[in-house]
Amino acid sequence: MTHKYYEFFCPVKVIAGKSALEHIPYELTGLAAKRPMIVTDKGVRAAGLLDPVIAACEESGLEIVTIYDDVPPDSSTTVVRDIAGIYRQEKCDSIIAVGGGSAIDTGKAVNILVSEGGDDIAKYSGAGVIKHPLKPFFVVPTTAGTGSEVTAVAVITDETKGVKLPFTSSFLLPNAAIIDPRMTLTLPPHITAATAMDAMTHAVEAFTCMAKNPLSDAYATAAVKKVSQSLLSVMDNPKDVDGRLEIAQASTMAGIAFSNSMVGLVHALGHATGAICHLPHGLCMSLYLPYVLEYNLETIREPLGDLLLPLEGPEVFSATPAARRAEASISALRKLRDQLHKRCQLPRTLKETGKVTEDQLDQIAEMALDDGAIMFNPKEVSLDDARAVLQRAWA
Numbered sequence: 238m239t240h241k242y243y244e245f246f247c248p249v250k251v252i253a254g255k256s257a258l259e260h261i262p263y264e265l266t267g268l269a270a271k272r273p274m275i276v277t278d279k280g281v282r283a284a285g286l287l288d289p290v291i292a293a294c295e296e297s298g299l300e301i302v303t304i305y306d307d308v309p310p311d312s313s314t315t316v317v318r319d320i321a322g323i324y325r326q327e328k329c330d331s332i333i334a335v336g337g338g339s340a341i342d343t344g345k346a347v348n349i350l351v352s353e354g355g356d357d358i359a360k361y362s363g364a365g366v367i368k369h370p371l372k373p374f375f376v377v378p379t380t381a382g383t384g385s386e387v388t389a390v391a392v393i394t395d396e397t398k399g400v401k402l403p404f405t406s407s408f409l410l411p412n413a414a415i416i417d418p419r420m421t422l423t424l425p426p427h428i429t430a431a432t433a434m435d436a437m438t439h440a441v442e443a444f445t446c447m448a449k450n451p452l453s454d455a456y457a458t459a460a461v462k463k464v465s466q467s468l469l470s471v472m473d474n475p476k477d478v479d480g481r482l483e484i485a486q487a488s489t490m491a492g493i494a495f496s497n498s499m500v501g502l503v504h505a506l507g508h509a510t511g512a513i514c515h516l517p518h519g520l521c522m523s524l525y526l527p528y529v530l531e532y533n534l535e536t537i538r539e540p541l542g543d544l545l546l547p548l549e550g551p552e553v554f555s556a557t558p559a560a561r562r563a564e565a566s567i568s569a570l571r572k573l574r575d576q577l578h579k580r581c582q583l584p585r586t587l588k589e590t591g592k593v594t595e596d597q598l599d600q601i602a603e604m605a606l607d608d609g610a611i612m613f614n615p616k617e618v619s620l621d622d623a624r625a626v627l628q629r630a631w632a
């Protein structure tokens with residue numbers, strides 16, 4: 238895979254570590270923001286995750302003007318418009334999104350409306366529509382997987398038309414991402430596992446897709462190593478602060494990697510499965526990753542073989558003949574998937590999820606072929622190919 242040209246862009250300040258949250262007031266003040274609004278969901282608030290954020294601001298004499306805590310798992314244009322209304326009414330001047338993918342995407346979309354004006358978020362959908370920097374925006378992820386804190390996209394459902402609206406602009410990137418292990422200490426095991434496998438998939442697909450480049454490669458391999466080294470120990474010891482920080486950083490690094498390269502067939506299948514069967518995204522990633530890599534194998538033998546080093550460490554890497562390393566990487570990922578099943582019953586097959594029926598596979602295959610992620614898969618995918626991968630993932 239050679240490249241005549243590539244771009245790499247990540248202007249997000251990353252503030253990471255065990256006291257990262259305490260730095261939020263300093264960052265707000267640095268952008269002359271005095272009246273922040275928090276955008277979050279009920280689960281985050283109930284888990285007490287806002288408390289350290291609020292305490293840090295209070296200690297610095299900075300008032301959180303208002304907290305919107307009702308972001309649904311699949312955010313909509315109505316929710317975005319309502320939050321923008323509150324922001325304006327309360328004369329806020331900045332946004333702190335605290336949560337998983339939905340709260341972060343909602344924060345990005347609210348920032349478009351309150352910065353650009355109007356009530357109709359749909360008119361800003363698409364790529365490159367936004368032309369100006371937006372209001373100060375901070376993201377505190379409470380899951381470790383999506384990488385949304387470093388991606389220039391948001392997806393919001395337009396419920397009147399029943400479609401998902403994509404928004405793409407580098408202005409959606411937050412001013413800072415605050416990566417604090419306290420935010421993920423209480424994540425339930427199956428969510429820890431599934432979201433970490435989303436991060437792993439971002440890294441592996443970024444490293445093997447058509448648009449890979451030397452800079453995204455560096456972030457991708459570092460992310461694979463961190464997930465490989467820390468995920469199972471965090472599953473065994475959920476309060477392991479250092480391990481949690483490793484996974485959270487891996488998620489951010491994998492996010493930087495794939496947003497500067499791309500993903501591939503795992504994501505195309507995952508998006509379709511999410512839409513049709515409402516299966517969590519991270520779980521889909523874990524289910525499909527080994528089978529897609531098998532499908533792509535001959536096209537990605539070399540980079541996939543290189544991943545054996547971050548996946549299994551130097552001893553296994555050097556003991557494995559170069560010609561067998563790609564297969565060994567797939568085995569390592571299968572082993573990880575099986576270990577996660579052992580620890581939290583994370584399903585290993587579509588059938589095990591209990592939410593997919595075999596007669597839905599054709600529909601999933603058809604929808605996956607229309608997904609944008611498939612364009613960057615290293616090997617071209619026909620409908621029959623997609624069906625065959627799904628069949629392998631079935632049981």
Ligand SMILES: [Fe+2]
Nearest residue numbers: 435439504518
């Ligand atoms: Fe993903």
